[in-house]
Amino acid sequence: xxxxxxxxxxxxxxxxxxxxxxxxxxxxxxxxxxxxxxASADGELGAYLHVDPEAAVAVADAIDAAGTRGxxxxxxxxxxxxxxxxxxxxxxxxxRILEGWRPPYDATVAARLKAAGTVLLGKTNMDEFAMGSxxxxxxxRITRNPWDPDRIPGGSSGGSSAAVAAGLAPWAIGTDTGGSxxxxxxxxxxxxxxxxxxxxxxxxxxxxxxSLDQAGPMARTVLDAALLHEAIGGHDALDSTSIxxxxxVLAECARRGAAGDLSGIxxxxxxxxxxxxxxxxxxxxxxxxVAEATALLEGMGAEVRVVSCPAFDLALAAYYLIAPxxxxxxxxxxxxxxxxxxxxxxxxxxxxxxxxxxxxxxFGAEVKRRIIxxxxxxxxxxxxxxxxxxxxxxxxxxxxxxxxxADVDVLVSPTTPxxxxxxxxxxxxxxxxxxxxxxxxxxxxxGLPAIxxxxxxxxxxxxxxxIMAPALADDRCYQVAAALEAAQDDARGHRFLDQLSxxxxxxxxxx
Amino acid sequence: xxxxxxxxxxxxxxxxxxxxxxRLAVTDEELDLFAxxxxxxxxxxxxxxxxxxxxxxxxxxAVPMTNVMRPDVARPSLPREVVLAGAPAAExxxxxxxxxxxxxx
Numbered sequence: 071x072x073x074x075x076x077x078x079x080x081x082x083x084x085x086x087x088x089x090x091x092x093x094x095x096x097x098x099x100x101x102x103x104x105x106x107x108x109a110s111a112d113g114e115l116g117a118y119l120h121v122d123p124e125a126a127v128a129v130a131d132a133i134d135a136a137g138t139r140g141x142x143x144x145x146x147x148x149x150x151x152x153x154x155x156x157x158x159x160x161x162x163x164x165x166r167i168l169e170g171w172r173p174p175y176d177a178t179v180a181a182r183l184k185a186a187g188t189v190l191l192g193k194t195n196m197d198e199f200a201m202g203s204x205x206x207x208x209x210x211r212i213t214r215n216p217w218d219p220d221r222i223p224g225g226s227s228g229g230s231s232a233a234v235a236a237g238l239a240p241w242a243i244g245t246d247t248g249g250s251x252x253x254x255x256x257x258x259x260x261x262x263x264x265x266x267x268x269x270x271x272x273x274x275x276x277x278x279x280x281s282l283d284q285a286g287p288m289a290r291t292v293l294d295a296a297l298l299h300e301a302i303g304g305h306d307a308l309d310s311t312s313i314x315x316x317x318x319v320l321a322e323c324a325r326r327g328a329a330g331d332l333s334g335i336x337x338x339x340x341x342x343x344x345x346x347x348x349x350x351x352x353x354x355x356x357x358x359x360v361a362e363a364t365a366l367l368e369g370m371g372a373e374v375r376v377v378s379c380p381a382f383d384l385a386l387a388a389y390y391l392i393a394p395x396x397x398x399x400x401x402x403x404x405x406x407x408x409x410x411x412x413x414x415x416x417x418x419x420x421x422x423x424x425x426x427x428x429x430x431x432x433f434g435a436e437v438k439r440r441i442i443x444x445x446x447x448x449x450x451x452x453x454x455x456x457x458x459x460x461x462x463x464x465x466x467x468x469x470x471x472x473x474x475x476a477d478v479d480v481l482v483s484p485t486t487p488x489x490x491x492x493x494x495x496x497x498x499x500x501x502x503x504x505x506x507x508x509x510x511x512x513x514x515x516x517g518l519p520a521i522x523x524x525x526x527x528x529x530x531x532x533x534x535x536x537i538m539a540p541a542l543a544d545d546r547c548y549q550v551a552a553a554l555e556a557a558q559d560d561a562r563g564h565r566f567l568d569q570l571s572x573x574x575x576x577x578x579x580x581x
Numbered sequence: 582x583x584x585x586x587x588x589x590x591x592x593x594x595x596x597x598x599x600x601x602x603x604r605l606a607v608t609d610e611e612l613d614l615f616a617x618x619x620x621x622x623x624x625x626x627x628x629x630x631x632x633x634x635x636x637x638x639x640x641x642x643a644v645p646m647t648n649v650m651r652p653d654v655a656r657p658s659l660p661r662e663v664v665l666a667g668a669p670a671a672e673x674x675x676x677x678x679x680x681x682x683x684x685x686x
Contacts, residue, residue, distance in 0.1 A: 439618060
């Protein structure tokens, strides 16, 4: 297909940036284009927590001097969610308790991207400790959705989603515990992939829920997401839960998928996620776009059938016990002793009091709620009824997936039940906020790969299709997503995100 | 905390006790707010009790693996000054901490 090639660097896909670099553009030029866009747009958008233009240009300059630009990812800018620890670069995880902290080491994800010659543009905003679905739980600022500045960009990786959708980064790293890559990608018209648990290193990600956390790519196209995934994936001895398997081949699968032949691929539509009898809370527009996308897959030769996964109905309940339980334990490290904030240390108070004051002042409301809930679920007398029971439900969810994958190759659903909701609409009601994760939680609990790919607009706002696959079959997500993307791009005549830049070109434009 | 069944509401006192266990010096306003919110969340998560889990083993981890070993080789630690630079208070090349024992102890 022919894509109108824009001369504006900040609307290019990464494969176009690579071509431009190979063709003589300098890494400094490319980086500067993004820095200029950040300088002009981020005051309103709120995508970044930290940007250091001089440092970015210095890295780009070194790549130009080394003569490596145009090969691999050398000279390609990237943004990292602020949960990713970066040596010497402020890292807060969206929390006041880490304000001003400059980590003494790099996360493996950051180290691999640095070694690949990418240029770090900055650290993106997020819900505090990745707890949230709207980025409104950030202790620092809200982030706006580039499609409508009065709406949320999703969360918790909402800084990354807004930055990429609005052209303030060509792509970004997000992390996903219960949907925090996929849901913001869906709400901003991006491709976002949660890799198989254990296939991308967690070393240096500030831990929220260790049995669920996973880093992954957020990008403008399926191919870009695959390229970024390949750059960060693979075994890491520093993460004891890392799977010792070769780096997956994904970009090739994306290219193959884009050819549009899905014959032989069996697609299961999950009834419990927006299907018959399970439509409460789902918007009609979202269900329509997902049905159309599924029909498109069928038109490319896929064999589509409805499958039932009854235990998915309990995924939300299980998740909101397991994740807060693990969080209450993980966040015990923020004790005001070794790093970050310390409050009330005036000589009159003992360690316990200082710790309690520090955590009181350093943590926001949602983090406190989850710590208290997790402490409750793990306390003696309640452990079996809550945490223990949730872990058994987790087993049931995995069994439903296994049974389904005996008959189909991938499962599909909406990524999230609604389009982006207005800022402030759910901040007073934690359960309403949690409902945004309804469709993404099952794959999280089972540790399976799942991608969100744009599948159209509803009320002028992006809708995402989620494609789930068995463990280590991430390639299937990319293949099917690429087929859908290519078919929709062909029908539309331009890329999904081009709809946003065209809209932004009008005076009513966002951000 | 007493040991009520799941049906008992989560009281303000319960929240205060849990907050103490978690080292959170919550305010009165927060206690009021959290008691209501957590009660609603607890109602929702209690749905896990509906599942028939007889003979179902718990999943602690999505990837079944145990005891990942590596060679016991000494590696350099982070430099002391780098670590101390990130600490909220340092003294004599060490992290300074508030006293550990209370007056009444």
